[in-house]
Amino acid sequence: MAVTREIVRTHDVVKTYYMGTEEVHALQGVTTSISAGEYVSIMGPSGSGKSTFFNMVGGLDKPTSGEVYIDEVDVSQLDVYELAWLRCRKIGYIFQTFNLIPVMNAIENVSLPMVFAGKSSDECRDKAAELLKKVGLGDRLTHRPIEMSGGQQQRVAIARSLANDPAIILADEPTGNLDLKTGQEIIALLTQMKEEQGVTIITATHDHKMLAASDRVVWFTDGKVVRVQNREELNIQVGTIDGED
Amino acid sequence: MSQVQESIFGGDRSEKRLEKVPLRKAWDMCVQNLRNRRGRYMLVFISIAVVVSFFVITLTYQRMLTELRKNEDVHTRAVMQRAGLVLTDEDAAIKQRDRMIWLLILSGSLAFVGVTNTMYMSVTERYREIGTLKCLGALDGFVVQLFIIESVLIGLVGSTIGALLGFILTLLQVGMTLEFGLLGWRVVLVGFGAGVPAAILGGTVLTVLASIYPTVAAARMKPVDAMRVEV
Numbered sequence: 382m383a384v385t386r387e388i389v390r391t392h393d394v395v396k397t398y399y400m401g402t403e404e405v406h407a408l409q410g411v412t413t414s415i416s417a418g419e420y421v422s423i424m425g426p427s428g429s430g431k432s433t434f435f436n437m438v439g440g441l442d443k444p445t446s447g448e449v450y451i452d453e454v455d456v457s458q459l460d461v462y463e464l465a466w467l468r469c470r471k472i473g474y475i476f477q478t479f480n481l482i483p484v485m486n487a488i489e490n491v492s493l494p495m496v497f498a499g500k501s502s503d504e505c506r507d508k509a510a511e512l513l514k515k516v517g518l519g520d521r522l523t524h525r526p527i528e529m530s531g532g533q534q535q536r537v538a539i540a541r542s543l544a545n546d547p548a549i550i551l552a553d554e555p556t557g558n559l560d561l562k563t564g565q566e567i568i569a570l571l572t573q574m575k576e577e578q579g580v581t582i583i584t585a586t587h588d589h590k591m592l593a594a595s596d597r598v599v600w601f602t603d604g605k606v607v608r609v610q611n612r613e614e615l616n617i618q619v620g621t622i623d624g625e626d
Numbered sequence: 627m628s629q630v631q632e633s634i635f636g637g638d639r640s641e642k643r644l645e646k647v648p649l650r651k652a653w654d655m656c657v658q659n660l661r662n663r664r665g666r667y668m669l670v671f672i673s674i675a676v677v678v679s680f681f682v683i684t685l686t687y688q689r690m691l692t693e694l695r696k697n698e699d700v701h702t703r704a705v706m707q708r709a710g711l712v713l714t715d716e717d718a719a720i721k722q723r724d725r726m727i728w729l730l731i732l733s734g735s736l737a738f739v740g741v742t743n744t745m746y747m748s749v750t751e752r753y754r755e756i757g758t759l760k761c762l763g764a765l766d767g768f769v770v771q772l773f774i775i776e777s778v779l780i781g782l783v784g785s786t787i788g789a790l791l792g793f794i795l796t797l798l799q800v801g802m803t804l805e806f807g808l809l810g811w812r813v814v815l816v817g818f819g820a821g822v823p824a825a826i827l828g829g830t831v832l833t834v835l836a837s838i839y840p841t842v843a844a845a846r847m848k849p850v851d852a853m854r855v856e857v
């Protein structure tokens with residue numbers, strides 16, 4: 382890529398939850414910038430604000446203050462139709478708990494975003510089948526989530542996130558409910574999607590072993606960015622951390 | 627095949643909004659959903675059917691007796707007399723009516739609570755699903771549409787089964803306490819008219835009304851909040 386484009390930029394994002402009289406400062410001024418085509422890992426302990434950050438970037442929730450820019454457009458300025466368009470066409474979501482629709486089979490689940498995008502039933506079916514083959518589930522097209530392993534369900538979720546050829550994939554602890562080997566397979570699949578489609582991948586994790594694929598790691602602590610590392614610095618880091626384990 | 631993604635909001639901004647999904651799609655999704663969920667919805671259908679049938683019995687049974695009482699025929703009178711169903715005086719008639727009103731109120735409230743509770747549960751257990759749908763680009767209106775169509779279908783099917791079941795039970799009851807021979811087409815029709823259409827309509831309206839509140843509440847939630855709801 383000749384020119385790097387800032388696809389996600391946040392400026393001093395603050396999110397405070399009010400629970401009765403108690404205030405929870407989930408994000409305390411997060412300023413970041415992510416380039417198109419990058420694989421960025423958000424790393425931090427549980428409760429450090431990773432999911433909250435994802436919700437802001439994904440247009441699923443609004444910051445208490447500060448701005449989130451997707452492709453230099455302030456997300457808070459979008460009306461509901463534009464926001465739905467962004468969620469549907471440009472962002473793919475992957476959750477720790479997979480969040481597949483339990484009564485729908487793999488093809489139907491993967492088709493959903495395309496249905497919302499107004500594509501025809503045939504188009505949905507064909508593309509869903511093609512994506513499921515791509516993630517290695519060509520023989521599970523009509524299986525329901527309950528008939529699949531966690532790793533397979535997460536593959537369906539990945540296929541679903543790719544349905545409308547998004548620009549960004551947000552994966553919040555995608556390997557959190559999976560064993561190490563399956564988790565690594567999922568990461569490898571995400572990396573492959575990045576290479577093949579040029580999609581920007583932002584993923585949260587608290588597991589050091591899941592960092593290897595990252596171009597950059599952003600470290601969160603208590604709702605703040607405490608460190609940003611590039612790939613080169615990372616290799617040494619990962620080595621040391623693994624040693625400490 | 628590495629490709630540089632084009633700018634997200636570049637070009638014509640007016641094309642970068644989601645169109646409403648046509649009603650036809652919502653209908654297809656409902657039918658698909660009901661088909662896929664039929665096992666799980668069995669309970670919903672049964673609970674709606676049971677309360678509606680109880681309501682139908684209270685509506686039709688007395689109405690059919692009243693119709694039979696109009697009958698001057700000696701045999702009918704004798705059979706009713708034997709069953710102790712002939713009203714001797716004004717007082718007895720009033721007592722009878724009062725009891726009937728109480729029964730109606732009772733079965734009506736039972737139906738109301740039963741249907742409302744059933745629908746409320748079946749919508750709230752799907753909050754997470756609603757949140758997910760919104761993440762994938764569903765508009766609030768679409769979610770509401772989806773659940774309303776679904777509740778109309780559930781209400782219609784559940785209430786119809788219940789109403790017919792209740793009506794058959796009433797016929798059995800009349801036939802067994804009196805005599806099946808007394809069930810002429812007139813009595814049957816009057817009983818049917820008194821209870822079945824009202825129960826189907828009432829049951830369906832109730833089912834839809836009961837699901838509107840939780841559906842609208844869920845559809846208006848931020849997707850994250852809907853997904854957080856634990857039931």
Ligand SMILES: Nc1ncnc2c1ncn2[C@@H]1O[C@H](COP(=O)(O)OP(=O)(O)O)[C@@H](O)[C@H]1O
Nearest residue numbers: 398400405407426427428429430431432433434
């Ligand atoms: N909806 C909410 N209401 C209240 N507090 C919340 C809510 N969501 C998150 N929090 C709090 O905000 C902090 C950050 O949470 P989260 O973003 O989920 O962290 P992480 O994903 O890194 O584990 C935590 O202290 C959490 O308890």
Ligand SMILES: [Mg+2]
Nearest residue numbers: 431432553554
């Ligand atoms: Mg989290």
